[in-house]
Amino acid sequence: MSSPSKKPTTEESSAGVIHYYRQTEPAHSLLPSIQEELTTLGLGAECAKITSIATESCFNVQLQEGTRLDDNQVKILTWLLAETFEPQALALETSFLTASQSNDWLLEVGPRMTFTSAFSSNATSICHACKLTPVVRLELSRRFLFHCGQELSAEAQKIIKSMLHDRMTEQEYPTPLTTFDAGVTPQPVQIIPILEEGRAALEQINNSMGLGFDDFDLDYYTNLFKEKLGRNPTDVECFDMGQSNSEHSRHWFFGGKMVIDGVEKPETLFQMVKATLKSDEVKENSIIAFHDNSSAIRGYDNVKSLRPTSLNQAGPVKIGTQTLHPILTAETHNFPSGVAPFSGAETGTGGRLRDVMATGRGAYPVAGICAYCVGNLQIPGYKLPWEDETFVYPNNLASPLTIEIDASNGASDYGNKYGEPVIHGFTRSFGQRLPNGERYEWVKPIMFSAGVGQMDGRHTAKGECEKGMLVVKLGGPAYRIGIGGGAASSRVQSSENADLDFDAVQRGDAEMGNRLNRLMRACCDLGD
Template sequence: MYWRVEIKEKEGVFSGFCEGLLADIAHLGYQGVTDVRLHHIYFLVGSPTETEARRIAAELLTDQVIEDFEVYAQDQTPLTPAGYTPLQIIYNPGVMEPVEESTLRGIRDLGISSVNAVRTAKRYFFKGTVGRRDLMSIAEKLLYNKLIQSVLPEDQHSLRDFSNIPDYAFSLKIVDIVDLCDKELERLSRTGQLYLNIEEMRAIQRHFRLLKRNPTDCELETLAQTWSEHCVHKTFRGRIDYREKASGSCHVRKIGSRVIPNLLKETIVKATQQLKKPYCVSVFKDNSGVIRFDDRFNLCFKVETHNHPSALEPYGGANTGIGGVIRDPLGTGLGAKPILNTDVFCFGPLDYPAQKLPQGALAPRRVMKGVVSGVRDYGNRMGIPTANGAVLFDERFVGNPLVYCGTVGILPKDRSFKKVSAGEVIVVVGGRTGRDGIHGATFSSGELTHESESLSSGAVQIGNAITEKKVLDVLLLARDEGLYEAITDCGAGGLSSAIGEMGAECGARVMLEKVPLKYHGLSYTEIWISEAQERMVLAVAKDKVERLVDLFRRQDVEATVIGEFTDSGRLELFYDGHKVCDLDMAFVHDGLPRTTKRASWQAPRIKEKARRPKKDLTQDLLGLLSMPNIASKEWVIRQYDHEVQGGTVVKPLVGAANDGPSDACVIKPRFDSLRGFAVSNGINFKYGDLDPYWMAAGCIDEALRQLVAVGCPLDEVAILDNFCWGNPDKPDRLGALVRAAYGCYDAAKAFGVPFISGKDSFYNEFTHGKRTIAIPGTLLISAIGVMADVGRCVTMDLKTPGNLIYVVGETRPELGGSHYYERIKARGGQVPVVDFAGARRLMHRLAAASAKGFVCSIHDCSEGGLGVALAEMCLAGGLGANLFLSDVVWSGRQKRNDSILFSESHSRFIVEVERQHGKVFERALKGSIFRLAGCVTEHPVLKIFGLKGEGCVETPVVSLKAAWQEPLKSV
């Protein structure tokens, strides 16, 4: 039996959620809904008395200041407010909503043992003229996701089939592959969601023909996970036949047609190897890249993507995206403490018409809300500051959003490496295993289609930040006691990847029936490949197992011995004594056949066409500030706790009212030292439409100049690459990737900054019928730089009237891919290029001048050019400015006010300097391009004067701020 508890807000209490939902319903076009209410439902399953149920409701589930509750017996019908239509939503069988687990623990803490399970649901009430069909449409678009939830009929108040999961009866499954023809192999790969190509399927077939047997389903799944694009990066490591047809422009960097044996080694890895920076501790080996911080500690940094899961279930996909990348530093060396989160999102336009939305794709507004709240809830609950990121919009992300999540960790120098040895015990710690995340790695290695929502529903994981927080805390205790020899996280591929990688050099034997489960009914293969969250795998010496398990038990975290590492060189899996997998580790990790992919790139031939410039550019500037890619992301930023842990020195919003856009964040991880680090990012996919090479170089330039803008020198800087691309089996997509990779190589070498880690995500395309929406090739560069003294940080807000304004760097006629051209619907143009030698020299000199205290504020020029950068400095500082375009260093034949003001040339800064420091600042930058071009004014008005001294922009700072803040004030 069970009791049903309904929690509702008291009459007159304002509900921000319901008001937001009402606005979203109106945005969908349903104007007849006039009010919405929400009740939270808890089913208390077991044998509790009514007195116990009411005590649980009153003491645990209800905020008695603003909420009331009702308790119903199993056979009672809950009340519906007069004039409202109800709709109930409940989680599907097997979906473990974290609130259910924490509620059950809370009930145990009350001393009540009669409740043995808790299920949760939500009951919505709608007032107004809305039919059942419209109500279901609203629910599908805004209230639930069919992957993990169902609508519970209003007359069904019992749980009935919602808690019935059948037991699993062991049956060894053999997959007939030895005798299949090529078409049958392809069909098996497709229907089994293996996402392996025909050459890979043939390699598996040949292997088992030699063994004179067919594989088990578990063996086949293990190979699919290990060989997936997501896990092994086949495109970057494979052979590429590249053909190039570049234009005769001197701005096009010619790579030349060639066969590239390994794109990763030829570009990203090669740059790091050739630079040989002494502060690089561990690169491209562990779960994250490691650099030196000080004499006692190292820093590690990793950025991951969770695009496909977030497209299907935005909250869960992003929630587990940030949860997964937090475990990367935790699984680096012997475990790092996470101290900073970053996030970068790419969405479709928020006003994208519902009628244009492809079948199976979610509305961009819903995707953005779900993704932001997923990252927010996980990061905040973990107690890790989220202090750096970006949000971008483009129609090509409608079917496939991009969700980049990153984490920085700090670890003792003597805990920065690990080693697995035969004879050590395999221990899994943390969360339990469920069906969530089945085929996550392989699913992420294929294109999305309108059928993905139903075919790949199991690939979406369910996160529980509280469990991960407990795992983190106890792991650090175990690390400091030296209780384990190696650690890694269960990410893509679950146990199959974690144990398979740890035991690659020796071998492993696993008893799958010992793996703790969320619920019964899982097969041995589901246990092995599930990507259920919050799990780590440890290699533990046998004489330390008892102490380790006891430590975890006392901290209320599960730790279970499930096997051992062996010297057999084989991966052996058992279920209740039955061998279900026996694979040669050499074949698992080295048997992947190398294939050759064709790639081609041709410089686009787009004749530059732009309108004649206006005399008054004020409205253009205000319009740029209102463009979604430039406008304030305060709605997102304010949801994150960027103060937790108390080490955030430069926050994501700065200035007089703490609402100006900081270029980078600065963190001081130790309270006993002023030493810290800065983190920034560079991303602009629009440049890739014209030339991916200069897009990549520009992303690195942007990330580095943002570090300089907060006072970070480039002496100890490392970068990370994250490539999100379309289908690499299509030559044009792969050709663009090749150019971007070589852009990364050239820029990293020229700037002297090594790559320490990276990740790629391919097949980011959404296919519906004959229509395919491919994302623009998108590269995120994340940069981390060590600062000796965070007290020398600089922020971008204008500080004092009368100070001088310098424009540092050269402005060129580079409006190709610019936001200004997008606004005025212009075509073509030159993409911004990077003068590597000049840019590096300039950035080092500016950072040195900043360290000596010669500057008051610095802001880098990026989206929107000089005009937007100066406007942001004004609105952040609450001060005005005068700028004279005739004094800006220009390199180009035709000088135009709009070109100078809105060109997005790289390697440029606007710098505020006190008058008494003007000459010494100029001496510090001698040999680089800069010029005094204006001053800060007390009157809060931005005035920009054109080439002939005429006024071309004049607007109050309050108007600048309104234009910048209003578009995304609420989503």
Template sequence: MFNRVEICGKSASEDGKARGIELIIEEDLGLKVDDIRIVEAYNFQGNFSNDEILTLRNSLFCDKVYQNSFVGFHHLTEEEYDFAIEVAYKTGVTDNVGKTASKGMEYILKRDVKENDVKSSTLYLFRGNIKKNDIELIASKVLCNTLIEDYYIFYRTDAKKSIDYKFNFETAEKIKPYEVVNLEVSDEELMKISREGILSLSLEEMTTIRDYYRDEKIKSERKAKDLPDNPTDIELELFAQTWSEHCKHKIFAAEITYENCGEVKVIDSLFKTYIKKSAEIIKGKRDDLLSLFKDNSGVVKFNDEWAYCVKVETHNSPSALDPYGGAMTGIVGVNRDILGTGIGAYPIFNTDVFCFGDPFIDNKEVPDGLLHPRRIFRGVHRGIKDGGNESGIPTVNGSISFDNSFLGKPLVFCGTGGLLPLKVNGKDSYEKYTKSGDLIVMVGGKIGKDGIHGATFSSDHLSEKSPTSAVQIGDPITQKKMVDFIIEARDKDLYSGLTDNGAGGLASSVGEMATFTNGAVLYLEKCPLKYSGLKPWEILLSEAQERMTVSVPKDKIDDFLELSKLRDVESTAIGEFTENGLFECFYNGERISSVSMNFLHNGVPKYKLKAKWKNNEEKKVEFIDEDIAQSIKNLLKRPNIASKEYWVRMYDHEVGARTVVKPFMGKNNDGPSDGAVLKIFPNSNEGLVVTHGIVPRYSEYDTYCMAANAVDEAVRQAACLGANPDKLVGLDNFCWADPVESASTPDGKYKLAQLVRACEALYDLTIKYNCPCISGKDSMKNDYLRDGKKISILQTLLFTVVGKVEDIRKSVTFYFKKPDSKIYLIGDTKSELAASEYYLMKNIKGGFVPKVDPDAALANYKKLYGAITDGLILSAHDLSDGGLSVALIEAAFSGKVGCDVDLSVFGGNLSLTDILFSESPSRILVSVNPENEKKLLEIFGKNGVLYLGETTSGDNISVRYKDKIVLNENLTALKNIWKNALIF
């Protein structure tokens, strides 16, 4: 029996969400509606008495203080409206509200309610004269993501019409344990199998798998196990997942023949040659690097009792399809990476960095099949907000960059840091202790179709054929319960190892953990499912969220399951770790998979690729700006520079009570911090700094400079905040357009050479800064291809830095603190404006790309650390986007302090535009009390810093150059320009 309860606010005029949707419809579609009313509906099937429904209305669904409730399709049949749109998740997509409602119904009614018998939906009632095709636009472009949701349109004339809801995933046929995939076919047919199966396997990989099954020994073994000569569908899917670019990082592991200006060298693995090697060299000099590149995140010693770990992931492809779900599962997924580190770490902070297309681009300029950048922006932002806030983890650091190269695929970087004791139950916490005979236990959510082929899909370019099943929906509340349960079970010594279920689901998590024992067996019928009808291979590969795989010794399984039940967390034993060298799966007693662990993990063919670099000639640009003041105002409005507070303020920065230096600081707490500082324990002043660097626009000229500047920016910001430069660690996240030469990527050799140069820069800078990469990730197929047209991202390296702050009380913030302090600039300014925000604004090509001198930079950072430790520095602000002009203005208006500076001190052949807008790296703007000037000069030397001027008591910035006033502006007016430019 179908039941429905509708909930709406008592006062429609106070519905802020409705007003926000009205604004989006007007801004994005150019349509004006008179009014919107929003109704939340709970649809459920089953036998419920009128008294039970009344109880649910009053006790669960409705807050009678400000809401009204109705039974049935009240609003569609009784209320006034011109048209209505109802939106609900498609069958099989996680419905968190419906799931939570079913739990509440069980609790209140004291009886079982099936999770899939409850479905939430949202009804939008519109007043206004809107054409039918425009109503379709409102539904599909604003209210509904048709990949994961359905929408239904009603007109007042259809008032008696109801909605046909389907509550269960139904299948008309009995589930077959497996299908046999015939690989004894032509090369063309092999590639067709790969394409149509979304396997993303190359011809060489397909033939390698075919040859494995042709081996007489393998044939004999399979015959003895009653398995076919050819692979079963679950086996082929397992190979595709394990060998995917996403999981195997085949480009970074490739043998590359690299040509640069006639010189040729062979690189055996970019990862081993540059990233891992530099970390190993630095590890030999430091005693705090505990675990690098062998776990879900890197682990670093914090003090004698605790360690911290950090991981940053990307969720680009899912976020392009479903911005909200993609971003949410990105952040809750990286939370699980931390939980799955060592024997289990507790997440304490999040970071997020986004790259989008121009949010103000005209709708007509957005290619078919792509979402408008504004819609992606809003969805990603909401996903990160909900994922972090509802998990109780503060978002402490991040940034947003804009460029139309990100129209095809947005970049969504999600990071998390966590804590773990150095010892847990007398053992090193950063190791795993899984043994043969331990049970495989799946903990957390149930399995559904969400995220199937996520790993293989993200290993290819985006197109109109990208699978909707790759989209996932997160449930942070369920995950929060799981996190707390896992940490409690850890401390009770109830399990021996764990990892998260991310890309590839059980195939990946069990496959990885099975390497500790050299084997595993799974009984897939034991896996708890969201609904019936999933095929065994879908159960194995599903990336349904909120799940961990845990190894539990048999003598502890009862205690583990008892605690799990007590904490209302679902845990199920689904198999056992073995040592027979096989990954095996059964379904209802029938063996459906048996593959060699060695071949599964080591059998993938090694790429052999070619890269060729060509230098871009740099030339000086002669340009005179006739209106410096107006240029600065225009610069402050640019999306990459303008305030992001309107969006970022919605994140919870305070939960956990650790954030000391927050994302916004200043007299009004609305200025842009260089990074975050966290006080880790209440009884200690030790802290952590969190910063990052990202400058994709430089890669248009030279990816070496792009990568070097990203590293320097992150280290520079950490220096500004008072971090110990000897105790910094980094994380590298590469996002690249396809660098493998092919018919669709004819410039693959150059793009691969760009990757080589970026890795060379990463090696050089991490060695110089003694800042090793402890973890990282690469995303190598960030292209959109449709109808022969391709959009490729700017090659991008995000470099995240985390490090020790010895005493958080000495941390320094970026804004000027008071009048009459002295302003100095640390670091050299050069004519380096290629790809700068200023040149981009002026549409100027050419110039010189900013280049890092790491020796000079590190010397200054160490001197600054000494000055901060001695209490000499009032403020320190790094110069980045927009150069000196933006840094001065931000420091002044955030502190509500004026400034009077003279730029005539800059020597050489620098022009005024060079001085104001150059983005030369390694520069820091500091202010000191007059009595500390002498000490500052003693530390840096008279030629090590430039005296620019002093702060004033007014609300004005005055800039002179060669006896002329070139800028004289009210700071409040400049701040308003900066603060309001990115609100939509």
């Protein structure tokens, strides 16, 4: 942290994108984890080439065209971006990373330029509150300088890049950004000719866009548009159905007929579960069951709680009373946590929190629970007698040890950024070859996420939709995430499906989740 910061000038702060560099300490595990990954993939010789890694962050600040920051605004922005106890570790247009030899390699990754990130949205809101109105976008990128004795191979660089950024939501910046204009022209909306070509037209877009529709989906949507709606869908509608109307969201299988060994069972899975609600005692105590995002049992009347005096600005709170019902919801996020453990567990937590918020007409999250079940951990240097080193795992799934570590980090990371504590959980690992030769193991992991919350007694029923009501989608940018949903999870995973598997994993956006929660809390606090 020795490089001096450069004093900003108003001339520099009038450029299209200005760069504030902040020196950071690399994580202790960064170099060892990269070396371990290279060794695992047969590139052990590349490890010795890397002698050390230096890191820094870059705040890419875009100003409104034709505007500049005056000296006072520059001083405020510098104060906002600098580390509190190390202000000298911030510099304008001067990087702290200096290549010492020709073999050194600089890598910078950051958010895709085509979308404004939640970080930028929050950062610009803070800037505007501090009278920095010329700031229209502020994105954070990460810079890595690899000091190398010899030049890294292209294959090693490719592997390192894949470890250090998510290619779905981020991209490499070969040079410092001068504009956020990606030069991308939006494609025109296309009409899918189902009326003219039938299911074949839907199959074609399913294959070309990787929507993850299975045979049931193809038949269902073909019939929906051809027979019921009598019109052709757009590619936008098909894409939205691939994300929103999948098995993951609708649970078609739970309500479907079960045929086992050629014999149809008398009850569906949903009917079997709902049978527990038949007694009068249970009905009296149950507020919500099997028809909403969470379950709720009868709580208490006249509960004292802190209520805001204003819903559109900061202000004092007051003590009020309300009827509060406790909520519990739980789900698993197994397949995504196997493909991309951090993101999979992160969105397992985020999706479950969304369910709590959306219970009834709106509810309040309180605390979370996380649990993991994986195969043999095979911890280096910690050999256990029952672990079989000959076990082979699918190449599109992470190893059990990686899942255990990264999934736990992902779930906790989302909860921390969102503002919900994880207060309970468990973990198990198991894998064994039975005497008959059969292998028992959690090859595809279990990531279990549960949460408790509370709901105002006036908000237990969602109410009926009425003509003229607006349908509003809230949230972050629409990447190719969640495509395939439950269909992808139920499909046999293979290297041929690796890209579709990657698309099927959602990406967490805890900052946006926090903003949605604040909006939902405000709506709930409105009362009636």
